[in-house]
Amino acid sequence: MSLKNTAEIDRPREKLIANGPQNLTLAELVAAIIGRGTAGNDALKIGKMVSDILMENSYNTTVKEIASVDGMGPAKACQILAALELARRFPPPDRKHAVIKRAEDILPFVSQYRYDKQENVVAATLSGAHEILNIRLVTRGLVNESHVHPREVFAGAVTDRAAAIILIHNHPSGNLAPSRQDILVTEKIQAAGTILGIKLLDHIIIGPCDGFQSILEEEEESGENDADYQHAQ
Template sequence: MHLRDLPAGELPRERLIAQGAAALSDAELLAILLRTGRAGENVLELARGIVARFRETGLSAILSMPCAEFARIPGIGAAKAATVLAALELGRRAQQRTDGTPRIHAAADAAQILIPRCAGLRQEHFYVLPLSAKNDLLMIADISAGTLTNTVVHPREVFEPAIRCGAAHIILAHNHPSGDPAPSDADREITRTMRAAGAVLGIPVTDHIVIGRTDFFSFAEEGER
């Protein structure tokens, strides 16, 4: 079926205008970005095929793909790939808090900021979150990117952003590309090492958070020291 053969009330763009973006499925939103289909497949069918392709990982996985790789999917091409990647990146940035300086009262506050940032990453990234005495987040420092299974970090790199910001304390965080936030033995060893270094420097490490796909593990909240 050609898209033009659908009733006006079922066309994605018209539905968005009438009902709002939240009323549309992932495929309908993607179809609006793609604009055109390919031979033998209208744009909505093309979009449904792409959503099905990324069903297990979610569309956020596209962000971790080089533009050229995404463009090789039949019916996409460079222009459509650039449009979709730009839209996904804009959405990822919009999810990050912009209402002034975030304040971290609990591990969930940090996780809310970091989960969108880590979506689709194929490597582990190690972050340092320096905080003020009032728990205001001063910055997010991405200090290391490792392999799928481990990240190499050193106290020098970990505490440099905290010293530069005049932080009262810090939270450590890293993602698990597997999506499972359960900490490894290496994660526990890094936590012990950085807590010892923080005690010497007078900048306590108040938590280490492991970010999964949609959830997280907090060393402090789980009582692991």
């Protein structure tokens, strides 16, 4: 059945208005974004093809892949990818102001970066009670001392009046062991945080695999450092 002949209440945009976006299928969400299809493919058919691509490639989906769907094109593909990126920058409402009590508590907020093929450095800012205030992408690319500057890391923390931050970055290889550069970056950010009065609570490594690696907890075990999740004063 074409979208033109579908009951008004069942059309994606009308359904979204009536019932909220959470009640739409992935194909319907895509159809609601692009608005209309073509003579050969209505918006729902296009939505199904695009959603299949998104399910397969997730955040690694490219404009070219979506634009290859009959009835899409670069402009509509950009709409989809922009919506995808917008969504991943906001935590779900039930996790807003979540309290971080241990390293793994931050993982649901940054899981989208696990499968990225480039390294990303993300900073989570926390209140004195360790509630999440904000999560920001700091840099994309190679993680080293020259690329990860304290100015970029702490700019958002100062704006948020944060008491602490957690750094997170991904290893596309899946090897979660910290490199020498990872450790140097951690030490540099930790020293800058001490001057600013904003504690670096942890530096966590994730990747396209289960689990994570806490650099500060690893150093704590070796007696070199301290990952303290007690509330900041």
